[in-house]
Amino acid sequence: MDFEALWLTLRLAVGTTAILLVAALPLAWWIASGRGGAVRALVQAVVALPLVLPPTVLGFYLLIAMGPLTAPGRLLMRVFGHPLAFSFSGLLVGSVLYSLPFAVQPLVAGFSAVDRGYVEAAAGLGARPAKVFLSVVLPMARASVLTSAVLTFTHTVGEFGVVLMLGGNIPGSTRTLSISLYDLVQDGNYAAADRTALVLVGFAVVALLAIYLLPSMRKVDGRQADIVR
Amino acid sequence: MEGRRTLSDKLPAKLLTVRMKHRVGTVSLDVEFALTKPWTVLFGPSGSGKTTVLRTIAGFVRPEEAVIMRGAEVLVDSKARISLPAYTRPVRSAGQTARLFPQMTVRENVAYGVGWDSKSEAARGLVDEVLKLFRLGVTTESLPRDLSGGEQQKVSVARAVASAVTTGGSDGALLLLDEPFAGLDMRVRDELAVELKEWLGERKTPVLSVTHDVSEAFLLGAEVIKLRDGRVVQQGPVGEALREERHRLIEHLGVVDQLPG
Numbered sequence: 509m510d511f512e513a514l515w516l517t518l519r520l521a522v523g524t525t526a527i528l529l530v531a532a533l534p535l536a537w538w539i540a541s542g543r544g545g546a547v548r549a550l551v552q553a554v555v556a557l558p559l560v561l562p563p564t565v566l567g568f569y570l571l572i573a574m575g576p577l578t579a580p581g582r583l584l585m586r587v588f589g590h591p592l593a594f595s596f597s598g599l600l601v602g603s604v605l606y607s608l609p610f611a612v613q614p615l616v617a618g619f620s621a622v623d624r625g626y627v628e629a630a631a632g633l634g635a636r637p638a639k640v641f642l643s644v645v646l647p648m649a650r651a652s653v654l655t656s657a658v659l660t661f662t663h664t665v666g667e668f669g670v671v672l673m674l675g676g677n678i679p680g681s682t683r684t685l686s687i688s689l690y691d692l693v694q695d696g697n698y699a700a701a702d703r704t705a706l707v708l709v710g711f712a713v714v715a716l717l718a719i720y721l722l723p724s725m726r727k728v729d730g731r732q733a734d735i736v737r
Numbered sequence: 738m739e740g741r742r743t744l745s746d747k748l749p750a751k752l753l754t755v756r757m758k759h760r761v762g763t764v765s766l767d768v769e770f771a772l773t774k775p776w777t778v779l780f781g782p783s784g785s786g787k788t789t790v791l792r793t794i795a796g797f798v799r800p801e802e803a804v805i806m807r808g809a810e811v812l813v814d815s816k817a818r819i820s821l822p823a824y825t826r827p828v829r830s831a832g833q834t835a836r837l838f839p840q841m842t843v844r845e846n847v848a849y850g851v852g853w854d855s856k857s858e859a860a861r862g863l864v865d866e867v868l869k870l871f872r873l874g875v876t877t878e879s880l881p882r883d884l885s886g887g888e889q890q891k892v893s894v895a896r897a898v899a900s901a902v903t904t905g906g907s908d909g910a911l912l913l914l915d916e917p918f919a920g921l922d923m924r925v926r927d928e929l930a931v932e933l934k935e936w937l938g939e940r941k942t943p944v945l946s947v948t949h950d951v952s953e954a955f956l957l958g959a960e961v962i963k964l965r966d967g968r969v970v971q972q973g974p975v976g977e978a979l980r981e982e983r984h985r986l987i988e989h990l991g992v993v994d995q996l997p998g
Contacts, residue, residue, distance in 0.1 A: 625836045628797050631823040632830035633850025633900045647840045
């Protein structure tokens with residue numbers, strides 16, 4: 509098995525999850541707040557786009573945008589000293605965009621389920637919106653935060669199309685586990701492919717168990733708290 | 738020690754002035770009143786618009802047309818397109834349903850809106866005092882889901898009280914309580930209402946509460962604003978404003994007394 513690819517995949521998944529959690533929390537709260545009208549609808553559509561777009565399409569556009577063919581690409585090259593495409597940082601950007609819906613949508617669902625009466629109660633005690641979000645909304649939606657993190661992580665681990673388009677297949681730099689599996693099969697090395705596939709299945713099963721095995725995470729959810737009362 | 742001054746000695750002439758028009762459901766609200774007493778009760782039958790008035794003052798309802806002032810500070814002026822966000826208003830509120838934060842203990846809930854440095858000795862002392870006032874001493878470390886409905890209601894009001902008396906600013910905060918004693922048994926309510934009124938009076942924190950309970954209004958000896966079908970029909974001391982209701986209540990009790998049994 510390609511341990512270099514495993515290590516790279518883990519770094520990519522952890523990095524993507526960390527970036528997306530920070531970015532998705534405020535974004536999801538804004539979407540769940542119901543303000544913004546048409547702008548909100550547009551943002552929701554853009555966030556959901558990677559769900560329906562072929563990954564190769566996203567990968568293609570990112571490749572162009574990050575390469576020397578476009579002005580933004582040339583600017584990025586000047587800032588980083590090398591093209592973002594075919595590099596780990598480029599892969600990270602691609603993964604963040606590709607996994608965006610998996611991070612945002614569970615959070616939107618979780619935040620929407622928090623009874624607005626709690627937000628009102630906190631505001632009626634003089635709490636600023638940021639305090640209300642951090643001390644009231646977030647703890648009540650923490651099951652959704654876990655779901656969001658796990659889905660983002662596993663989705664990034666399983667990524668193929670974007671990574672191949674954007675990263676090429678450079679060992680140690682952009683070759684992830686799923687691409688390594690593809691290579692192994694192409695080479696007819698089925699024994700190694702089997703082991704690699706098993707690792708990927710392991711990731712998925714453990715992640716899903718983490719979501720379903722923690723009922724305590726669900727109990728403190730806003731909806732449940734209401735039912736308990 | 739200096740003799741205790743009552744709240745009205747120190748209060749500005751008008752604690753709060755409200756003029757608002759708003760349609761909600763089948764009720765078309767059109768009210769105008771001013772608060773001048775330490776404790777004022779908005780009295781009226783269900784569906785008369787009491788809660789909407791309270792929620793508008795708190796900043797949770799955006800009225801169609803309104804001017805609401807706390808002393809000289811404008812909270813809402815619909816013509817000038819002014820509407821302060823709820824959390825910046827010199828007002829603290831406890832809604833009809835106790836929305837206790839489920840992951841916090843009773844003590845943490847009560848301390849949530851305290852305006853002083855929450856780790857300070859003074860803040861802790863105050864929270865203790867409020868817990869004691871509301872007879873929540875034995876439940877301080879419990880989570881809301883382990884409380885009875887009445888206890889939850891007390892924590893909800895205690896939380897708003899602790900926040901209101903620690904709010905800074907020129908006039909401090911006005912406390913808005915929607916059915917604060919609902920769900921409490923009569924004996925507890927009677928004691929608590931009287932003690933709370935005195936305690937808040939000492940701290941110069943004025944109250945506007947909502948009720949449809951005649952005896953509660955008399956118990957508080959409050960100024961009463963009577964609401965019916967979205968209009969203010971009377972404002973004055975409880976003995977005057979609710980004379981009719983009191984007679985009716987006594988009549989009912991009299992009938993009960995004469996029942997064979």
